[in-house]
Amino acid sequence: MPMLEATGISKAFGGLAAVSKVDISVNEGEILGLIGPNGAGKTTLFNLISGAIQMDSGTAVFEGKRISGMKPYQICRLGIGRSFQAAKNFDGMPVHQNVLMGALFGKKGQSAANASKIVDEVLDFVNLNELRDKMVHDIPLASQKRLEVARALATRPKLLLLDEMMAGLNPSEVGEAMELVTKIRDSGITIIMIEHVMKAIMKICDRIVVLHHGAKIAEGAPQEIAANKTVIEVYLGEC
Ligand SMILES: Nc1ncnc2c1ncn2[C@@H]1O[C@H](COP(=O)(O)OP(=O)(O)O)[C@@H](O)[C@H]1O
Ligand SMILES: [Mg+2]
Known part of the structure; x- marks a missing residue:
């Protein structure tokens, strides 16, 4: 059973489907990458999982407990921690x-x-x-x-959600950040990371999920994602 399993999660802001029927799961011990163009819905997905905003539909189950509908502090106490894209x-x-x-x-x-x-x-x-x-x-x-x-x-999370922790860093700082992520995982913490730094994503993730316009368009091992035509067209082509 996956550590976190979110099924069919959707969130609209006004008429905009920010996250649309997304299924995403992470297994204990994994580093899962979450990529996609700006505005794809990545941060919104983290906000939904961590309870910062409520989903319109769908469910999220963490270690067998339904967390959709819970408050952020309750989800945090169950063991999901997060960092913020705009540092808080x-x-x-x-x-x-x-x-x-x-x-x-x-x-x-x-x-x-x-x-x-x-x-x-x-x-x-x-x-x-x-x-x-x-x-x-x-x-x-x-x-x-x-x-x-x-x-x-x-x-003290069991699952850590990292939102663009490498944005704005120079190459040597990116290297240090990659070491930190690996060290966190090796300490027994499962990770989902949103990142635009492809070198880092491809190197340290076990698996990658790609979002585009709120929908999941691909999922697989880094080498599969790097060779995926749709992903190259909508995202990797511009990196
Ligand atoms: N609180 C909000 N109210 C209205 N629109 C929002 C809100 N949060 C995000 N959005 C919109 O949802 C879409 C997805 O945003 P976001 O999840 O931040 O994308 P990403 O993190 O992939 O760049 C964007 O079009 C964004 O403008
Ligand atoms: Mg974002």
């Missing part, structure tokens, strides 16, 4: 307090001692310890992106 770091706070927000959001009745232990572990894991006392607006973009991931990790 708290600018007026130091780095370590941002991670603390994740630790507190993740668990009910989290003790201060335990939360601060999680903060230390996560900062260490993503290599941000040296910047822990800096304010968010004083750290470079690549570190802000890492912090976005750190806050999600502090909720």
